[in-house]
Amino acid sequence: MPAAGVGCAFSRRAIDRIIAQRGSVDPFAADCLTEDYECGLLVNQTGGRSTFLRVRDESGGLIATREFFPATIAASVRQKTRWIHGIAFQGWDRLGWRVGPGDLWMRLRDRRGPLVALVLTVAYLMLLLWPMMLVLEAAGLVERVPSSPLLRGLLVFNLASLLWRLAMRAMHSGREYGWTEGARALVRFPVGNVIAIMATQRALVAYVRVLSGQRLRWEHTVHRVHVVTACGGEDHSGAALPSAA
Known part of the structure; x- marks a missing residue:
């Protein structure tokens, strides 16, 4: 299971196995833009396992790490650029495709970003x-x-899938x-697209x-306000906590 960095815990055994595979003293690769994601995949490749935990406290709130997404278009694009570059492009180079069927499906899903962007561009x-054309x-x-009936059926299916996704969101x-x-x-759905x-x-x-030999650039996300401060000193968490062993 890929790791998202925040709200994620690694056991010492998992870290030691990753260090042994890398042949380094550091389990996280400094030349990887999404080192947390890569490290999560390496847990499985080195014989470990991961669990996605969704638990609540006594008051019913989710126990999780909470953070703000960048508030401007420019900052959001920089953040997502790093994710797409690290997961879709670097992930292809660094981790390859030689995995089992389940992991192969996950990597296809994770690396579909450039193809999705192309389809979205054509759609818009x-x-x-x-x-x-109507005019x-x-x-x-x-x-x-x-x-054709096949095309109409496909369009209806796609529309139903879109409505279902929007409803779940x-x-x-x-x-x-x-x-x-x-x-x-x-x-926010079309804005995200x-x-x-x-x-x-x-x-x-x-x-x-x-690829042409230039230095890799790291565009770090600037967090100007801590979520606890913005929430008046109370952290009402809202996501799940993955762990790896």
Whole structure:
């Protein structure tokens, strides 16, 4: 299971096995942009196992680490650029694909970011072209191509999947943070897609620069306000805590 860094615990045995495989005194690779993610995968590769814990305290609150995501588009793009570069591009180079079926599926899922960004770009361009095509069709300048039953079925399935995903996002966000945040989660969905598109472009450029011999750049996320301070001194956590052994 990949590790997200925060809210994550490694046993001493797991760290020792990773150190032995690396042949180094440091389990975390300084030249990896997502060293926490890589270290989580190495737990399994070195014979360990990981567990995703979702537990609550006596008051019903989730026991977890809580943090703010960058509040501006520029900072968000920088953050996601590092994730895409480290997981999709560096992960391919550093960890490869020679794993079992379960891990292979997870790595395909984790490294799909550049492909998703490409599909999103095409989709948003099609949304912009759609009203133009309707106008041209009404003017008799173009003729609509009839769609096949297979294509219509695929579109219906995709729409249903999108609505299901949005419903789950709103429901779970609203359950933990209030229904105002649940509604905001729907608004943030297209914003997140735009950030992903912009970040993928930057990550690809950065990766090509590294391949050409330039030095790897680390764009660290600046945390200006601690979540406990922002919450008035109380940390009402809202995520799960993974652990590895």
